[in-house]
Amino acid sequence: MTDEEFREKYGRDPVKPGQHTKVKVYWDRIIIALVLIILLIFGIVKGIMAIAGAIKGSDDSSSEVTDAAVSVSDDGSSDDSDTQPQQAQSYQFIVCLDPGHGGEDGGATDKSGKRWEKDDTFNMCSKIKEYLEAKGVTVVLTRDDDRLLSLEEICIAANDSKADLFVSIHRNSADEKFKGVEIWVNNHEPQADTLLASNLLTALDRVGINENRNVNYGFIGEPQSNYQVNRQTHMPSCLVELGFITNDKDNELLDKNFDAYAEAMADSLIQTAKELGIVNEDGSRLHEGQYLSSKPQWNRETNTYMTENGEVVFADAIDPNAEDKNLKRTDVEQPQQTTQQTNNDGTVG
Template identity: 40%
Template sequence: MAGKRKVRWGRVAILLSPFIFLIALLCTKCFNGQNPAEESSRPKATLEGSIPDQTGSAGNTPSVPENKIYTVVIDAGHGGKDGGCTDPTETRLEKDDNLRLSLRVCEYLQAYPRVHVIMTRTDDTFVSLSERCRIANEANADIFVSLHRNTASNASGIEVWINNAPDSPNSPIERSLAGHICELLADVGVSYNRGVRTGFRDSEDSSYAVNRDTKMPSCLVEMGFMSSDIDNSNFDRRLNEYADAIASAIMETAEDTNLMYTPDSES
């Protein structure tokens, strides 16, 4: 029999090595693209300024499932003609700080699965207190969080206000919510944790309108004093961390109080 050729494996290996390298490189890229830990896999935040359309055109709201579970209203205090309080130079307005923080909280919340966020405003427009409550009540929201900043002479720190209605069924949830917010903000770092407070400023006999007239558990967060340089500096440097903390506190409250995550959809 003629010419049984001897295969030179060494030469074959040398000839094929560039192709093997190329295939290995492509496989690595594919694997990395599917890595669930990648930042890009988090749902992209979207903002809503009014009651959401529940009928289905939610193509750009990937974190809102058809069977939405947990509706959170984030209320940026003041806006438009109502500037709120100011810093000592009167160039920095509370309404702007409230909106900056609210937009960031919204983004962090929408990174969680099955959370539906509604904002009472997403730009510098005036929204009345009754309208803010109406938006939350008509959406049948599960939680309402109003974000503000404070002012006073010689004071600093954060505080969270809840209704002065200890017999209300919402009260334990509100205490949990406000407690978590204070705790997680303090973990980030605040000039002073003034804690959970009930009622309205110095009066135990009334409540903030947004707490009183919303049907769901609610709180009003005072994110430091605009009259305090330390608090303003903290607010600017730690905005993202504060927003993350508030979003985390809202989620922890939901888990503590069984407000969300029905057993059949979460193993």
């Protein structure tokens, strides 16, 4: 086949032996492509490094947040909150606060007759509630306005609220010369109740009180008896006599230290909940169900009390006219069980 015939048949020149199709190499284009690839790789590497750096940075800052939160919880203060992120702590327990008296029962009054116990107790409980709620504690007030509840109603409300701690606030009343703060606990001297009371008294004393009149057991002038709120409540409880309303200096101190007293009591309630193992240091709940005192537990239906070793006892009779040799009380929280049976072995519910 001639070249002519080949061209006619195949439409192109025949390839001769030793003759190869010439491939043109565009070196300029290859160089440009290589430069682009190098630039691209360089860009990708830079990008990855930048992203890695950003991730590491955020790790560092998040660990700073954690450290800050720990340091806040460690000392319980938030002094460094201006510079550090804040993490509100929530304490998972319930406090029942009982403002003594109310309504037609004003409680004790000062010399002028203008200052009433029921107002001091209500204002103080409201203030403690504020401080506690700011720290995430659930607070139940036995009364949130000016009304009178029976002592039994108060105890039932406290028990039904499933509160872990109970504090009744009162003001003392006597001759002008008597002064200072005292706290009352059930005469079975239950450990948790005693801890609650002594923590509160220590905290108040630290702020400054006219006289520390100690933690006392039973009922004033009647060690065999108990204040009803310390007898019929299920949880650790105490009754705080927050100074004598009949003493000018006590009133002055209460007014001057009002917020400080409330804050000190709120803090000591949190401290007590931690020490009793109701909550963890971080505020999370440890104790399952309502925290109960080791004092004899009141049975509302039978109106009896069961001691820790399962013995059922009756509340002792109390002479409502009993008076301390020194103090003449005008408080009305006289136990109401005067018609109840005296327990043979002298134990009190």
